[in-house]
Amino acid sequence: MNPINRVWIVGGTHGNELTGIYLIQKFGRQPALIRRSNFTTHTLVGNPKAIARRQRYIDTDLNRSFERRWLTGPTATGYEAERAREICRLIEGDRPADSAAPVNADPGVDVIIDLHSTTANMGLTLIVDSEDDFNLQCAAYLHRRHPTLRIYNSAHSGRKHDSVRSLGQFGIGIEVGPVAQGVLNADFFHATEALIYSALDFCQDYNVSQAYGAIAPAALSPLPLTFYRYVGTLDYPRSAHGDLTAMIHPSRQFQDYAPLHPGDPIFQTFDGEAIAYTGPTTVYPIFINEAAYYEKGIAMTLTEQQVIEF
Amino acid sequence: MNPINRVWIVGGTHGNELTGIYLIQKFGRQPALIRRSNFTTHTLVGNPKAIARRQRYIDTDLNRSFERRWLTGPTATGYEAERAREICRLIEGDRPADSAAPVNADPGVDVIIDLHSTTANMGLTLIVDSEDDFNLQCAAYLHRRHPTLRIYNSAHSGRKHDSVRSLGQFGIGIEVGPVAQGVLNADFFHATEALIYSALDFCQDYNVSQAYGAIAPAALSPLPLTFYRYVGTLDYPRSAHGDLTAMIHPSRQFQDYAPLHPGDPIFQTFDGEAIAYTGPTTVYPIFINEAAYYEKGIAMTLTEQQVIEF
Numbered sequence: 001m002n003p004i005n006r007v008w009i010v011g012g013t014h015g016n017e018l019t020g021i022y023l024i025q026k027f028g029r030q031p032a033l034i035r036r037s038n039f040t041t042h043t044l045v046g047n048p049k050a051i052a053r054r055q056r057y058i059d060t061d062l063n064r065s066f067e068r069r070w071l072t073g074p075t076a077t078g079y080e081a082e083r084a085r086e087i088c089r090l091i092e093g094d095r096p097a098d099s100a101a102p103v104n105a106d107p108g109v110d111v112i113i114d115l116h117s118t119t120a121n122m123g124l125t126l127i128v129d130s131e132d133d134f135n136l137q138c139a140a141y142l143h144r145r146h147p148t149l150r151i152y153n154s155a156h157s158g159r160k161h162d163s164v165r166s167l168g169q170f171g172i173g174i175e176v177g178p179v180a181q182g183v184l185n186a187d188f189f190h191a192t193e194a195l196i197y198s199a200l201d202f203c204q205d206y207n208v209s210q211a212y213g214a215i216a217p218a219a220l221s222p223l224p225l226t227f228y229r230y231v232g233t234l235d236y237p238r239s240a241h242g243d244l245t246a247m248i249h250p251s252r253q254f255q256d257y258a259p260l261h262p263g264d265p266i267f268q269t270f271d272g273e274a275i276a277y278t279g280p281t282t283v284y285p286i287f288i289n290e291a292a293y294y295e296k297g298i299a300m301t302l303t304e305q306q307v308i309e310f
Numbered sequence: 311m312n313p314i315n316r317v318w319i320v321g322g323t324h325g326n327e328l329t330g331i332y333l334i335q336k337f338g339r340q341p342a343l344i345r346r347s348n349f350t351t352h353t354l355v356g357n358p359k360a361i362a363r364r365q366r367y368i369d370t371d372l373n374r375s376f377e378r379r380w381l382t383g384p385t386a387t388g389y390e391a392e393r394a395r396e397i398c399r400l401i402e403g404d405r406p407a408d409s410a411a412p413v414n415a416d417p418g419v420d421v422i423i424d425l426h427s428t429t430a431n432m433g434l435t436l437i438v439d440s441e442d443d444f445n446l447q448c449a450a451y452l453h454r455r456h457p458t459l460r461i462y463n464s465a466h467s468g469r470k471h472d473s474v475r476s477l478g479q480f481g482i483g484i485e486v487g488p489v490a491q492g493v494l495n496a497d498f499f500h501a502t503e504a505l506i507y508s509a510l511d512f513c514q515d516y517n518v519s520q521a522y523g524a525i526a527p528a529a530l531s532p533l534p535l536t537f538y539r540y541v542g543t544l545d546y547p548r549s550a551h552g553d554l555t556a557m558i559h560p561s562r563q564f565q566d567y568a569p570l571h572p573g574d575p576i577f578q579t580f581d582g583e584a585i586a587y588t589g590p591t592t593v594y595p596i597f598i599n600e601a602a603y604y605e606k607g608i609a610m611t612l613t614e615q616q617v618i619e620f
Contacts, residue, residue: 022554026580054605055365119490180429180490182601186557186578244332247496268496270336291492295364 003207004039004170007111008091009196011043013063013164014292015050016181019192020115026193036200038207039111044087046114046164049079054182056292063114067162084164091167112168113199115192117185118177119291120300121254124191125150127173128227129160131308134170134206140225140310141202146195150257152286153229153306172199178254181291225310228257228284228303235297237267237275246275248289248299256286260302267299313517314349314480317421318401319506321353323373323474324602325360326491329502330425336503346510348517349421354397356424356474359389364492366602373424377472394474401477422478423509425502427495428487429601430610431564434501435460437483438537439470441618444480444516450535450620451512456505460567462596463539463616482509488564491601535620538567538594538613545607547577547585556585558599558609566596570612577609 009027011020024043027034034041045051047062059078071088091110126142126149128135139151152175154160165171174195176188237246246267252260260266261282267275285300287293319337321330334353337344344351355361357372369388381398401420436452436459438445449461462485464470475481484505486498547556556577562570570576571592577585595610597603 022557022580025553119493178490180488180601181492182604183429183490183599184554184557185563185599186560187563189557189580190582243335244494247332247494247499250496253495253497270332270499272500289493289495291490294492 002109003210004109004111004203006109007034007036007039007041007113007200007203008168009034009041009043010046010112010114010164012048012051013046013114014056014061014116015047015052016054016056017115017117017179018182018184019117019176019179019189021045021051022184022189023115023193023196034196034200036204038204041200044090046087047080047083049083056181061292063159063164064162066164066166087164088167109170110168111203112165112171113196114163114165114171114173115196116173116175117179117188118175118287119180120177120287120289121256122152122175122177122286123150123256124148124188124195125152125175125286126195127152127154127159127175129157129163129165129171129173130155132170135172136308136310137206138170138172138199138202139227141205142195142198143225145198146191149195151225151227152303153227155230157230157301174199223310224307227306227308228286229306230301231283231304232302233298234266234285234300234302236294236299237269244294245269249274252285253289256288257284259283260285312419313520314419314421314513316419317346317349317351317423317510317513318478319344319351319353320356320422320424320474322358322361323356323424324366324371324426325357325362326364326366327425327427327489328492328494329427329486329489329499331355331361332494332499333425333503333506344506344510346514348514351510354400356397357390357393359393366491371602373469373474374472376474376476397474398477419480420478421513422475422481423506424473424475424481424483425506426483426485427489427498428485428597429490430597430599431488431566432462432485432596433460433487433566434458434498434505435462435485435596436505437462437464437469437485439467439473439475439481439483440465442480445482446618446620447516448480448482448509448512449537451515452505452508453535455508456501459505461535461537462613463537465540467540467611484509533620534617537616537618538596539616540611541593541614542612543608544576544595544610544612546604546609547579554604555579559584562595563599566598567594569593570595 011024027043050057060080062080065080065084143149176192179185179188236244239245246269249265249268252266259282260277264277265274266277283302285302287301321334337353360367370390372390375390375394453459484502486502489495489498546554549555556579559575559578562576569592570587574587575584576587593612595612597611
């Protein structure tokens with residue numbers, strides 16, 4: 001494997017998630033903070049037009065706009081489709097219009113760190129989109145430094161194919177919450193910042209270890225680590241017209257990562273009646289009551305625990 | 311004083327505050343819930359276009375669009391200006407274009423209950439825009455039934471002149487939080503609903519007491535009651551270009567209604583340095599870190615305690 005040549009820190013992929021937007025501004029003023037010895041670090045503002053309007057997006061979700069068929073095809077229109085192509089050119093270089101392969105591909109590796117916040121109570125969460133060695137080692141490394149960190153394995157969610165971080169050979173997401181859209185929360189700002197510095201340190205150590213014959217940094221952490229692996233999503237109860245007929249049950253609100261057992265109350269009707277979870281097994285819901293997911297038909301994302309030994 | 315003839319319950323004055331929107335839908339399905347014996351109750355959806363887009367507003371804040379000079383003048387343009395005129399016609403009846411006085415004014419009194427949510431930790435708050443007897447008695451009545459209720463006296467804030475509730479002879483606001491924009495929180499949904507029912511009960515009792523010679527319902531509550539009276543607002547520290555240079559200090563986040571003493575930390579720079587409150591007296595901030603107020607230049611609203619004896 002080639003060494004990491006470039007790390008991209010992306011903020012404002014969603015225009016109303018302020019943590020990343022203000023961190024990118026800070027790194028612009030103080031670039032030494034994100035400089036490391038054996039790769040270059042770049043910052044990128046994901047969706048400037050949405051940021052100016054303090055909206056998640058203008059026409060469509062930028063973080064679902066990077067599928068190859070959209071990027072190279074003529075059919076995707078709207079601001080985010082154009083912005084996705086711009087970001088792609090910036091990171092991958094120009095490509096012939098009829099090819100998915102970049103022409104001036106760098107022999108080194110790009111890592112993309114994408115910064116998000118959520119209205120769900122996900123604390124400090126690392127999102128990995130695959131079980132590649134890089135991701136597993138990165139998760140273990142970051143967890144050792146940040147013991148409250150949760151790790152969401154989204155490998156089966158589709159994010160690996162359509163997110164901005166799918167552009168890198170390696171990509172991770174940082175998700176913090178609960179934070180309301182359009183709000184800057186100082187604690188989460190600093191927690192995200194500290195996690196970024198650790199991720200950059202990991203990339204530096206990773207390059208060193210690769211040069212010395214792939215002694216994985218995670219070898220320093222022999223403990224098993226719990227990942228939360230995507231298994232599906234659950235929508236709100238709705239009428240035939242698509243209108244909500246119930247809300248997240250009060251006992252489930254802000255209970256991200258807590259076990260949900262068959263029969264547990266999960267929704268509550270507008271008249272106060274509980275609706276039970278009818279799934280066959282215990283799951284661990286995350287993104288519970290995320291504001292941006294009402295329109296996607298997602299009341300929560302279901303995960304199962306996955307213990308990985310190093 | 312004439313009796314209350316009509317009570318208007320308004321939801322969705324801001325399109326991304328879901329509590330009121332879904333309560334209005336519920337009352338549409340079950341109108342008996344808001345029916346009382348001695349007035350009629352009406353519901354109103356404030357800003358349908360903004361609701362459809364899950365945005366606070368389309369062109370400008372509807373709840374600042376009811377100043378007389380805007381309503382009757384030819385200069386106000388945009389969706390909310392037009393919607394404000396529509397709502398005004400609905401509640402007050404048609405008026406000559408050159409007059410502020412409604413032509414078919416009902417001899418009875420209109421009460422407007424406007425439903426809101428906030429990203430600040432304001433719990434269950436009643437907003438009164440003046441110290442009229444109706445407001446004082448209503449506050450005392452509701453506080454007796456809902457002991458955790460806070461009462462915000464916004465008489466000096468300008469809301470009395472430009473808000474949707476300024477259209478009624480009497481108007482109150484209900485503000486609940488913290489709730490992220492675009493999120494439905496079951497606990498706050500039910501708390502708002504219960505407070506509405508109590509407010510309707512108060513209006514009914516108020517009419518009865520007026521008929522029997524103004525024996526105020528609040529006479530049943532001899533206890534002094536604490537109001538939080540508007541004294542001003544405080545903006546975030548900003549650069550010469552208007553960019554934020556600091557955030558709400560973590561020790562102040564979600565501390566609405568707690569005393570802020572001179573010298574207390576109030577903001578925190580992006581490098582983690584505390585900025586102290588330099589005001590001359592102890593105040594009680596509310597609307598701390600409200601998402602919708604960044605653009606208004608408001609980091610928090612300052613109030614002072616005002617004890618009212620009945």
